[in-house]
Amino acid sequence: AQSVTQPDIHITVSEGASLELRCNYSYGATPYLFWYVQSPGQGLQLLLKYFSGDTLVQGIKGFEAEFKRSQSSFNLRKPSVHWSDAAEYFCAVGSTQGGSEKLVFGKGTKLTVNP
Amino acid sequence: NAGVTQTPKFQVLKTGQSMTLQCAQDMNHEYMSWYRQDPGMGLRLIHYSVGAGITDQGEVPNGYNVSRSTTEDFPLRLLSAAPSQTSVYFCASGPQGNAEAFFGQGTRLTVV
Numbered sequence: 001a002q003s004v005t006q007p008d009i010h011i012t013v014s015e016g017a018s019l020e021l022r023c024n025y026s027y028g029a030t031p032y033l034f035w036y037v038q039s040p041g042q043g044l045q046l047l048l049k050y051f052s053g054d055t056l057v058q059g060i061k062g063f064e065a066e067f068k069r070s071q072s073s074f075n076l077r078k079p080s081v082h083w084s085d086a087a088e089y090f091c092a093v094g095s096t097q098g099g100s101e102k103l104v105f106g107k108g109t110k111l112t113v114n115p
Numbered sequence: 116n117a118g119v120t121q122t123p124k125f126q127v128l129k130t131g132q133s134m135t136l137q138c139a140q141d142m143n144h145e146y147m148s149w150y151r152q153d154p155g156m157g158l159r160l161i162h163y164s165v166g167a168g169i170t171d172q173g174e175v176p177n178g179y180n181v182s183r184s185t186t187e188d189f190p191l192r193l194l195s196a197a198p199s200q201t202s203v204y205f206c207a208s209g210p211q212g213n214a215e216a217f218f219g220q221g222t223r224l225t226v227v
Contacts, residue, residue, distance in 0.1 A: 100209035100216035101146035105157040
Protein backbone atom coordinates (compact mmCIF):
# COMPACT_ATOMS: atom_id res chain seq x y z
CA ALA A 1 0.00 0.00 0.00
CA GLN A 2 1.10 3.51 -0.67
CA SER A 3 2.17 5.70 2.21
CA VAL A 4 3.62 9.16 2.69
CA THR A 5 5.73 10.29 5.62
CA GLN A 6 6.36 13.88 6.58
CA PRO A 7 8.86 13.58 9.43
CA ASP A 8 8.49 17.13 10.72
CA ILE A 9 5.20 17.99 12.40
CA HIS A 10 6.13 21.61 13.02
CA ILE A 11 8.91 23.81 11.65
CA THR A 12 9.74 27.38 12.63
CA VAL A 13 11.89 29.60 10.44
CA SER A 14 12.71 33.27 10.36
CA GLU A 15 11.45 35.44 7.55
CA GLY A 16 14.03 35.49 4.76
CA ALA A 17 15.56 32.17 5.74
CA SER A 18 15.56 29.16 3.46
CA LEU A 19 13.10 26.32 3.92
CA GLU A 20 13.08 22.61 3.24
CA LEU A 21 10.11 20.40 4.07
CA ARG A 22 10.72 16.69 3.89
CA CYS A 23 8.52 14.07 2.27
CA ASN A 24 9.20 10.36 1.87
CA TYR A 25 6.89 8.00 0.05
CA SER A 26 6.42 4.28 -0.22
CA TYR A 27 5.21 3.15 -3.61
CA GLY A 28 5.94 0.23 -5.90
CA ALA A 29 5.84 1.98 -9.25
CA THR A 30 6.60 5.43 -10.58
CA PRO A 31 4.87 7.75 -8.14
CA TYR A 32 2.77 10.75 -8.97
CA LEU A 33 3.59 13.32 -6.32
CA PHE A 34 2.00 16.53 -5.12
CA TRP A 35 2.57 19.28 -2.61
CA TYR A 36 -0.48 21.17 -1.32
CA VAL A 37 -0.69 24.11 1.06
CA GLN A 38 -3.51 24.87 3.45
CA SER A 39 -3.97 28.24 5.13
CA PRO A 40 -6.03 28.29 8.35
CA GLY A 41 -9.70 27.64 7.70
CA GLN A 42 -9.13 27.19 4.00
CA GLY A 43 -9.10 24.39 1.47
CA LEU A 44 -6.01 22.95 -0.14
CA GLN A 45 -4.13 24.70 -2.90
CA LEU A 46 -1.73 22.91 -5.22
CA LEU A 47 1.86 24.16 -5.02
CA LEU A 48 3.42 21.77 -7.52
CA LYS A 49 3.26 18.28 -8.96
CA TYR A 50 5.57 15.65 -10.41
CA PHE A 51 4.51 13.05 -12.95
CA SER A 52 7.64 12.39 -15.01
CA GLY A 53 10.57 14.09 -16.67
CA ASP A 54 12.75 16.69 -15.01
CA THR A 55 13.16 15.76 -11.37
CA LEU A 56 13.33 19.41 -10.24
CA VAL A 57 9.84 20.84 -10.36
CA GLN A 58 8.94 24.50 -10.09
CA GLY A 59 5.71 25.58 -8.49
CA ILE A 60 3.80 28.64 -7.48
CA LYS A 61 4.86 31.19 -4.86
CA GLY A 62 8.56 30.51 -5.47
CA PHE A 63 8.48 26.89 -4.29
CA GLU A 64 10.32 24.01 -5.90
CA ALA A 65 10.63 20.30 -5.16
CA GLU A 66 13.09 17.64 -6.16
CA PHE A 67 12.15 14.04 -6.84
CA LYS A 68 14.84 11.57 -5.79
CA ARG A 69 13.90 8.02 -6.64
CA SER A 70 16.92 6.52 -4.85
CA GLN A 71 15.84 8.15 -1.60
CA SER A 72 12.07 7.85 -2.16
CA SER A 73 11.85 11.55 -1.41
CA PHE A 74 10.10 14.62 -2.77
CA ASN A 75 11.30 17.49 -0.60
CA LEU A 76 9.85 20.97 -0.92
CA ARG A 77 12.17 23.99 -0.87
CA LYS A 78 12.03 27.74 -0.92
CA PRO A 79 15.12 29.96 -0.87
CA SER A 80 13.61 32.82 1.12
CA VAL A 81 10.48 32.45 3.23
CA HIS A 82 7.88 35.22 3.51
CA TRP A 83 5.54 35.71 6.47
CA SER A 84 2.62 34.82 4.20
CA ASP A 85 4.07 31.31 3.76
CA ALA A 86 2.94 30.38 7.27
CA ALA A 87 0.51 27.52 6.69
CA GLU A 88 0.29 23.75 6.77
CA TYR A 89 1.91 21.80 3.96
CA PHE A 90 0.87 18.39 2.75
CA CYS A 91 2.71 15.95 0.54
CA ALA A 92 0.56 13.44 -1.37
CA VAL A 93 0.97 10.52 -3.76
CA GLY A 94 -1.54 9.69 -6.50
CA SER A 95 -2.88 6.49 -8.01
CA THR A 96 -1.07 4.27 -10.47
CA GLN A 97 -2.91 5.78 -13.42
CA GLY A 98 -1.76 9.22 -12.42
CA GLY A 99 -5.20 10.34 -11.50
CA SER A 100 -6.14 12.33 -8.48
CA GLU A 101 -9.17 10.32 -7.41
CA LYS A 102 -7.50 8.62 -4.45
CA LEU A 103 -4.63 10.61 -3.05
CA VAL A 104 -2.69 9.39 -0.04
CA PHE A 105 -1.56 12.28 2.13
CA GLY A 106 1.14 12.71 4.69
CA LYS A 107 0.12 14.05 8.08
CA GLY A 108 1.33 17.53 7.24
CA THR A 109 3.99 19.97 8.38
CA LYS A 110 2.92 23.19 10.04
CA LEU A 111 5.17 26.11 9.18
CA THR A 112 5.56 29.09 11.49
CA VAL A 113 7.43 32.14 10.22
CA ASN A 114 9.04 34.47 12.75
CA PRO A 115 9.48 38.14 11.84
CA ASN B 116 -15.49 30.47 -11.73
CA ALA B 117 -16.95 28.45 -8.86
CA GLY B 118 -14.75 25.30 -9.01
CA VAL B 119 -15.69 22.87 -6.20
CA THR B 120 -18.52 24.05 -3.97
CA GLN B 121 -19.33 22.44 -0.63
CA THR B 122 -22.40 23.11 1.48
CA PRO B 123 -22.89 23.71 4.32
CA LYS B 124 -19.67 25.27 5.64
CA PHE B 125 -20.53 24.47 9.25
CA GLN B 126 -22.92 21.94 10.80
CA VAL B 127 -23.69 20.68 14.28
CA LEU B 128 -25.49 17.36 14.59
CA LYS B 129 -26.75 15.32 17.47
CA THR B 130 -25.63 11.73 17.80
CA GLY B 131 -27.83 9.50 15.69
CA GLN B 132 -29.00 12.19 13.28
CA SER B 133 -28.46 11.82 9.56
CA MET B 134 -27.40 14.43 7.05
CA THR B 135 -25.98 14.94 3.60
CA LEU B 136 -22.92 17.01 2.79
CA GLN B 137 -23.23 18.47 -0.67
CA CYS B 138 -20.45 18.77 -3.23
CA ALA B 139 -20.74 20.20 -6.72
CA GLN B 140 -18.14 20.94 -9.36
CA ASP B 141 -18.51 22.89 -12.57
CA MET B 142 -15.29 21.81 -14.31
CA ASN B 143 -16.71 18.64 -15.92
CA HIS B 144 -14.21 16.51 -14.00
CA GLU B 145 -14.60 12.74 -14.09
CA TYR B 146 -13.04 12.13 -10.69
CA MET B 147 -14.55 13.21 -7.38
CA SER B 148 -13.51 12.29 -3.86
CA TRP B 149 -14.34 12.87 -0.22
CA TYR B 150 -11.70 13.23 2.48
CA ARG B 151 -11.83 13.89 6.18
CA GLN B 152 -9.20 15.90 8.01
CA ASP B 153 -8.49 15.35 11.67
CA PRO B 154 -5.74 17.04 13.70
CA GLY B 155 -2.40 15.32 13.23
CA MET B 156 -3.86 12.81 10.76
CA GLY B 157 -3.63 14.61 7.44
CA LEU B 158 -6.43 13.90 4.97
CA ARG B 159 -7.90 10.43 4.69
CA LEU B 160 -9.97 9.20 1.77
CA ILE B 161 -13.57 8.23 2.55
CA HIS B 162 -15.08 7.44 -0.86
CA TYR B 163 -14.28 8.28 -4.43
CA SER B 164 -15.82 8.15 -7.90
CA VAL B 165 -14.24 7.87 -11.33
CA GLY B 166 -17.42 8.77 -13.17
CA ALA B 167 -21.19 8.98 -12.97
CA GLY B 168 -22.63 5.75 -11.58
CA ILE B 169 -19.27 4.50 -10.29
CA THR B 170 -18.17 4.78 -6.67
CA ASP B 171 -15.70 2.96 -4.47
CA GLN B 172 -14.51 2.94 -0.89
CA GLY B 173 -11.43 4.64 0.40
CA GLU B 174 -9.48 4.21 3.60
CA VAL B 175 -12.23 5.18 6.09
CA PRO B 176 -15.66 4.45 4.54
CA ASN B 177 -17.58 3.15 7.56
CA GLY B 178 -20.60 5.24 8.48
CA TYR B 179 -20.71 7.05 5.15
CA ASN B 180 -22.56 6.51 1.88
CA VAL B 181 -22.10 8.15 -1.49
CA SER B 182 -23.73 8.12 -4.91
CA ARG B 183 -22.83 9.76 -8.22
CA SER B 184 -25.87 10.20 -10.41
CA THR B 185 -24.43 13.14 -12.34
CA THR B 186 -20.94 14.28 -13.28
CA GLU B 187 -21.37 17.47 -11.30
CA ASP B 188 -22.57 16.22 -7.91
CA PHE B 189 -21.13 13.85 -5.32
CA PRO B 190 -23.05 14.00 -2.02
CA LEU B 191 -21.76 12.35 1.16
CA ARG B 192 -24.37 10.88 3.50
CA LEU B 193 -23.93 10.27 7.19
CA LEU B 194 -26.50 7.65 8.11
CA SER B 195 -26.34 7.89 11.91
CA ALA B 196 -23.87 10.49 13.10
CA ALA B 197 -21.40 9.60 15.84
CA PRO B 198 -18.99 11.85 17.78
CA SER B 199 -16.12 10.09 16.00
CA GLN B 200 -17.33 11.70 12.78
CA THR B 201 -16.56 15.16 14.10
CA SER B 202 -14.11 16.40 11.50
CA VAL B 203 -13.51 18.73 8.59
CA TYR B 204 -14.69 17.21 5.33
CA PHE B 205 -13.21 18.10 1.97
CA CYS B 206 -14.56 17.31 -1.45
CA ALA B 207 -12.19 17.25 -4.41
CA SER B 208 -12.49 16.82 -8.15
CA GLY B 209 -10.03 16.20 -10.94
CA PRO B 210 -9.84 15.26 -14.61
CA GLN B 211 -8.75 11.87 -15.88
CA GLY B 212 -5.07 11.30 -16.39
CA ASN B 213 -2.07 13.08 -15.01
CA ALA B 214 -3.60 15.95 -13.14
CA GLU B 215 -4.10 17.30 -9.69
CA ALA B 216 -7.19 17.38 -7.50
CA PHE B 217 -9.05 20.62 -6.89
CA PHE B 218 -10.45 21.04 -3.40
CA GLY B 219 -13.50 22.71 -1.96
CA GLN B 220 -13.36 24.97 1.08
CA GLY B 221 -14.48 22.26 3.46
CA THR B 222 -17.37 21.51 5.79
CA ARG B 223 -16.69 21.61 9.52
CA LEU B 224 -18.95 19.04 11.19
CA THR B 225 -19.43 18.66 14.92
CA VAL B 226 -21.38 15.74 16.33
CA VAL B 227 -22.48 16.17 19.95
